Amino acid sequence: MKKSLFKLLIISLAFFACSQKSEIGSSISTDSEQIMAGKSLFEANCSTCHSFDQNGIGPNLSGLTHTIETEWIRNFIKNPSEVIRSGDPRGVTLLEQYKAIMPPFESFTEKELDAVLSYLHTFAALPDTVPMVGLKDPIPDSIPDSGVRLAIEYFAQLPASDPKAPMAKMTKMEPERNSGRLFINDQRVGLYELIDGKPNLYLPITEYKSDLVSKPGWATGLASFTFHPEFDQNGIFYTAHTDAGGSQIADYGYSDTIRVFMQWVVTEWKAEDPTGAVFKGTDRELLRIDIPTQAHGMQELTFNPHANKGDEDYGLLYIGFGDGGLTEKRAAYLSDNKGTKVYSSILRIDPQGNNSPNGKYGIPPGNPFAEEEGKAGEVYAYGFRNPNRVFWDADGNMFATDIGQHSVEELNRIEPGKFYGWPIREGRFIINPYGKFNEIFALNEDDGNFGVTYPEVQLDHDELAAIFAGYEMPYGALKGKFIFGDILSGRLFFTDLKDLGKMKVQSWGVTVDGKEMTLRELVQNDRVDLKFGQDADNNIYIMSKTEGKIYKILP
Incomplete structure (x- = not known):
């Protein structure tokens, strides 16, 4: 089980002078109508993953705007992947802790961002500092790599239903x-x-x-x-x-x-x-x-x-x-x-x-x-x-x-x-x-x-963040094995469904034009949004919502 996000963030902010800390959040409006507008936006877009009393899918947000620079929060809400790719220590820490990247909210207008910040700013109390007593690493064993690499090739693409990822x-x-x-x-x-x-x-x-x-x-x-x-x-x-x-x-x-x-x-x-x-x-x-x-x-x-x-x-x-x-x-x-x-x-x-x-x-x-x-x-x-x-x-x-x-x-x-x-x-x-x-x-x-x-x-979240099932492979080096993966990272796994009560999991990978690469590298995005497909001839496909592309796993 991971430590509180805010313990890590507060440590990372320790080098700031007291005068700088006191200024954090000072530009955020306390207008009551703006706060209510922010509350509506938060409940519609953020409340599934975030709350103000504990960590969940995402971190506890209580006290966030009082301890973290406002501009950093704005940038992270707009495009968390870009912040993480820049090597930002705080963003990297978030990814390490939660094993997933928050979807971007680039559609938020500046006015809407202001409203969300105003609502967040009403939660001034920091999270409790009582150490967690739950299991820190529930499944300590790591999944071994099988060494299997299957060739894939481009098959099709759906029309973009949005100009930004996920495009389809x-x-x-x-x-x-x-x-x-x-x-x-x-x-x-x-x-x-x-x-x-x-x-x-x-x-x-x-x-x-x-x-x-x-x-x-x-x-x-x-x-x-x-x-x-x-x-x-x-x-x-x-x-x-x-x-x-x-x-x-x-x-x-x-x-x-x-x-x-x-x-x-x-x-x-x-x-x-x-x-x-x-x-x-x-x-x-x-x-x-x-x-x-x-x-x-x-x-x-x-x-x-x-x-x-x-x-x-x-x-x-x-x-x-x-x-x-x-x-x-x-x-x-x-x-x-x-x-x-x-x-x-x-x-x-x-x-x-x-x-x-x-x-x-x-x-x-x-x-x-x-x-x-x-x-x-x-x-x-x-x-x-x-x-x-x-x-x-x-x-x-x-x-x-x-x-x-x-x-x-x-x-x-x-x-x-x-x-x-x-x-x-x-x-x-x-x-x-x-x-x-x-x-x-x-x-x-x-x-x-x-x-x-x-x-x-x-499998715990040291290995994957969100499981998605594929199919039993009818051909290739994994014939008869059941393939599945992590929606967010695109990491690939397999097991044997016949081994009821004693299934073992290994990872596998792909090659494109003879070159081995991760699915993140293939789609050029930190969030793969992995899915699998199958046709009437039992060919198996890998799909990524990021670009709306479909790849066929070759026999």
Whole structure:
């Protein structure tokens, strides 16, 4: 576990004279209207990662403007990568401590920056100086490098939906299995079909969903899509996207004492012609859920690829849904719900049914809580902070990656009705969701009483900051191995999913035109925003939102 950021920063500022310290923050306005404007901006853009009582995804900001030069703060908010690349000691220390680079907020006007600073300046108290008692290094072992290097080559690029990184916010690239057509999303724009490596906008979602919101640094917009197994006949596919909070009445929500910042929406689309180059047809809303932040939402929609017609699992839609930031908002009781709510869960629904509470989809009778009073029948498994990828291996075992809070990233084997720990566990460690949840602790002897199913793989933030699953490699030096990586740094890993209960992880790398390089070097940015894709021929791809480029892993 890392030391308080401010201990490090205060040390780094020790050489400043007292007269200089007294001037820090003196130029920041205390106008009440400006402070309120800054509060709104902070809650909308910063509160998921930062608070004023403890470190979290990012540092505790209490006392920041009273101890750090105002101009430095302004520059860091605008472009943290540039500050870090310059070798700035404070910026480098932040990266070392938090293993991630904050997204830039270059879109902030000077007036908006002034307002944010005014709000920050109202928090004058420094963080407590009590030493942390949590584990300093929860997983001391380092991941070994396998020495494997796979060649990749440029495949395609999406049109820039923003002039600055991330230039194209793709999160998923997969085929429609019957036709082999290859589709990829841009969270801001909609759904593209890649035809001979060229993008054709199939579903311009903003033309249909006027309340859709997607901004830089937000895990929002059109986050996922999947095609019904009979799309070639019925033209049906599904999307998950975010609307602004309060756009419509939600099917699932919470007390009005907690703000509704976003709403996640599952939509069913029905194309008149399944072979059409551009979508033309109808859509209907299946499910709408309130969340208090822009993070940890609905990052996955998928069908079981092993299910055949007549199987119990055929045509049932899986939905990976995180806690939406409820734990950070001090509402952990909503994510620690024991299957009574849809938050922090992998859901399974019958999109063609109608016995759900809202009558728009079905609750499969085989779901673990389908007939249990007081439970959410949609829940298939629960206890996840951010189950951003749900997938099956070649043997039909179901898995999900789960992005951790401050310390541990997970790969879980999913079984129906099981509890996977969040928000009282992060990996195989105790976390206190009502205390300083950037601290984790060793398990107690009575841990078995809590009924937690623990991950097959757990990695701490010395190795990666945010896990994202790839695929089992069908070719090359890693044939049969499951590849995955770190969204932020682009560091690459693999394991063997067949080694249940004893999976080992190694790292691997890539070469481009015969030259070995990191993905950060490839995209020329400190933030890679790594994703993986697959086509109908089972070729595997590496994608980077930074430039909107797609690279094929060569056989």
